[in-house]
Amino acid sequence: MRHWCDQGDDLRGYGWYSADGRTFGRQNVSEHYGTLSFDWINHGESWTAKIRANTKTRYTIILYLVAQDRQSKFRIGRHLRDIFSGKTELLGDIRLGVNVKNEKQVLHTTLLWDDQLQLDHLNDLIFMNTRALESDRGLVYQLEQEKPFNEGRFVAVQLNFWAPSELQIAFSTNHHGAKVGAEFEKELAKREQEFNDHFEKSFNLKDKNFSAVEQRMAKVALSNMLGGIGYWYGFNQVQMPGASMTVPYGPHELLSAVPSRSFFPRGFLWDEGFHNILIRKFDPELSLEIIVSWLNTMSENGWIPREMILGVEAEARVPSEFIVQRTNVANPPSIFYIVDQMLDDEKLLEKHGPILASMYPRLERWYKWLQRSQAGKKKRTFRWRGRNATTVQELNPKTLASGLDDYPRASHPSKEEYHLDLRCWMALGSRVMNRLAHLYEEDKNKNKYTQESSALADFEDLKQLHWSESSKAFFDYGMHSDKVRLIKKPVKGAPGQYVVERSVVNKPRLGFVEDVFGYNNLFPLMLRLIPHEAEQLGHTLDKLVDPELLWTNYGLRSLSRKSPYYASRNTEHDPPYWRGYIWINANYMVLSALKHYGSLTGPYQSKAQNAFTALKKNLVTNMAKEFNRTGYLWENYDDKSGQGRGSHPFNGWSSLILMIMSDNMDV
Template identity: 50%
Template sequence: MGNRKRISPRNSPPPQVTKTVRKQESIDFSIGKMLVTVGVVVTVLALGAQYLYVNYYYLPNQISTKSKLPTVSRKSNPRIWGTYRSHLYFGLRARYETSPLFGMMWYRQPVEGQFPQLRHWCEQVIFLSPKYAWVLADGHSFGLQAIHDEPLDIFTDWINDGPVWTARVTTISNVDSNFELTSGNGFSKLLEQRTKGFNSKFEAVYGLSAKGYPDFYQELGKVALSNMLGTIGYAHGSNRVQSSYSSKHSLYGPHSLLFTCPSRSVFPRGFLWDEGFHQLLLMKFDPDLSLEIIASWLDTMNVDGWIPREMILGKEAELRVPVEFVVQRDNIANPPMLFYLIEKYLDHKVLKKFYPRLRLWHKWLNSTQWGKKSGTYRWRGRNATTIDELNPRTLPSGLDDYPRATHPTDDEYHVDLSCWMALSARVLSKLAKLAGDSQNEEQYLADYNYLMDLNRFDNLHWSQAKQRYCDYGLHSNSRDSSYSVASVSMKRVARASPKLQLVEDAFGYVSLFPVLLKLLPHDSDKLRIILENIKTERLWSDFGLRSIAPSSPYYKAHNTEHDPPYWRGSIWININYLMLAALKHYSSVEGPNRELAFGVYSDLRNNLVTNVAREFRRTGFLWENYNDETGQGQGAHPFTGWSSLVLSIMAEQYD
């Protein structure tokens, strides 16, 4: 074996493998850096895409996505006809989208050169509109309507026999005519049978004759019920809605809604909180029909639990609504009056079907209408930037221009909404028990007990100085309205800087809600104070309870130059009904307030019924509200909505 030459490491070149390793490390580092960069870019793009998807597609489209919960409307024959075109003087249709539509038009022969005054849609024009009312109607099988359009009296009678209907229109005129109308004996006989059946059922349910009411009061009661039943509407179509996450409106639907109509001439569509009052009357006469209407409303709920406060479905309905009220927004609530109603239905098995949707509705209310302070609630939708309103309206509350904090902020909270949420929790605890949901039964009961912990509730809402329940918010006790000469418009002027405080300068309906919803204990000292204050603070009138006391600076005050007072003094039958129901409850329980509650109940009921009857005799109408100084009817008429509760008041039906 020969000798090999030894090479000194000092003189040898770097091994080739080292250079290769370094180069490989450099390449690996570059690739790693690139991968990290790509990863970051991909992550950013993914997060951006997710953000865009969630905020510009998913969330904006939630409003138009119907709830996936099982629907609760029962299957009924869509071919059954009814007077479901409530915005017409006389109109018929069936309950399916493509139903043929029937209506009636007439006009007086005009003088040459004049345009004829065509009668078709119910209208409210002073001295021009005819008087009209359903004299008898049961909402599905027959109806008799009288229309007086000087010099003509028109009578529209109809009967329904499953998929077949027959109508008869007769006229009486003080102008001589040269023709005679024929009559159908079979029609008359069947109509007479159904009229007799209606009258018998009416007395069995409401017992006005047995209570000693004279014939005129019984006629008033029948007209109140018949006009609610005869003007039940059916609508199919989509709402125009706008999400909180979008600047554009979209369509939500289609829906098929069965609803009761507040006023054929002014409000010929469905209103969520009105519906709860309407069904207080119908549930006694036709509970199956009432539950069908409630179910129809619950099935309009979207995936979040939101229900539009007004159901304006289709082009024809939109034509009857001011454009600014057509689009419904998904942060806007309405009083959950259906919970008040459903508490009276608790023995009905169908409520187990309603429970999941009612839970979702309550969840939506709880998650969207919460207040900044724990355990408080705030109506959304007030205009925080306007100075054109004396007090920015709170349309979602149902009490429109009732005065709240003068300067809307997120810090405010509202006593009426807190009461509605407490009531909802109480009812849901009972429904949970009915459904066998013990876990949620306990949770809802705990929620109710927390919300109505009187120490906590009074600390939030009770004014020791004024002895009343109040809203809280950024409020100025000294404000006025002044006119700008340049714009000829009214502007709000705060004479004193607003501060966070109780809204103490308004005593009215909002202050009564803990009593109205029967949330105060029967032995509560606050209950006695409120009942005494009703008279001493002059909320009392000879015609019913005013919406706000004359001592308030907002009493009968215009909100803008074009917006006259609405819930600022007038007497509203729905709130008076709630008060009578509460007084009846407190007067039936042994305790220190029983006698006082009964005395207020008796006087209030007498004042209310007497005045509504007097105005019905004078005008032939039930009215939207009544003047607190004269008792005269005001606003929309004929009002077929909650003013019809005068029948329940006469019959003393509150449970």
């Protein structure tokens, strides 16, 4: 039974191919036994869905509805067209009907439940009340319960089909009747045409000579980004520094896109900034709603959880060790990246300026929290918190706060270290705060943020702290050994057993982490902190296009092939993640920067232009090839073969391929 959206089901393909995230959606599912298609529209609080099945075998569809409040109740109806009705606290009277073209081809049974409900085990409840019963078609699995209820908070309807069929489901309230039949078809066609027109107006792909596959990939990228937006309500489990117990934090409600419906079906803070680069181009109002929703989860001191795991359903999809959010651990403030773009949009400012003004105090609180909590020992340096300084199991202790997870940092975490990417994020944050202060603040903060943004954008200071003249690149700084490895150690008293631990061959020293070059080292380029005439820009571009370092025919790899950490496991059970594979969010940021530098007259203009053209072509060509081969966008791409890998469909920041195709990099 398909209940969770799970990539482990290994379907041949599924996803929205046309959806606006608000009023309609169209989705195909290629099952092992045939194909299903789903179309839906809404009408006020009502909605209609049409399901078409082209299957080779008998199949079953189960519809269910659960009320989370005690006041709402449902009742079973007498026939398919009035399958159940009820009264809810939010919507008032509701009813649901199913219209099947040939009712003789369907057998339906129902389940009504009013005992204790566990939202993460609703599929188990259905299994427990399923029996193999005789019918005029022989033995058929049907819903049957020993203790029937007259009304309840959970209702399920099982529809058994023996042939390809089509059904229409209509959910109605007293305020709005659902559109059905020809009216549904007409409205669906109208909304899809409006979507197509708005898509072309937003991204202008028609005249860019993209292939049919590339254009289909582009529309699927947007549709799945919008179709994956969800709403959650509940508590996070959080832990304060030094505390042994976790405490509930909330309740919160969240509107957010997700990286992957099948593997990461929840909100991630640093992903969300990238998601809204795309969402804003199509639906700026929706993007603002999402960002405000995220800022509303902020604590009084300015902390926002890295992952929003709200409620038992969300927790059921997360390994237990990752559920707890620690209140001293940050995440890249990528929302500043999208706000910076919004501040360049005169139409958006004119129409939605008051919303941005209302966001300013919370953005300021967040920025100040990052300043305090992630400060380094030296002035204007910053250090991601949360690294494990005592572990012997990891080749290089992870930096989950950075979003780059296992990307190598200083081998021995210490208070002496400071991180290049975080310094660059803070420079961006200060720039945004300065712009907001001048737009919406009285004079008291204008001078402060002007000085702060100037100090963090100071290129001489950035060079002094992070530039290695010998290696001609920007680096992290910290206590680092240039030779560590994982080795097997025998377990005392247990012959034949061993543990895998890190061996430090060369003693660590304080200095730049110069045996690591990858995405982290490109942040001064990505966030445009290098002056366009500075020689450091030339050196960075040279390294960017070097095939021995980051350049591939499929995009920029995350870590140089020359690094000893390239493609290396971090523990015995922890394969490489940000150690060579190609990630689309970082490639987007590089392309955006290349377009910026390519627009400025200077010694490296043509070099930036050439890199932009070649990188864009490599990314689009490879992702379209993999989309055509597999039907999916992927979490990342193999730097040796270009093949998609990781979770799929991954319609989070991999959907930025549409922005890349549109050439609108928000310069």
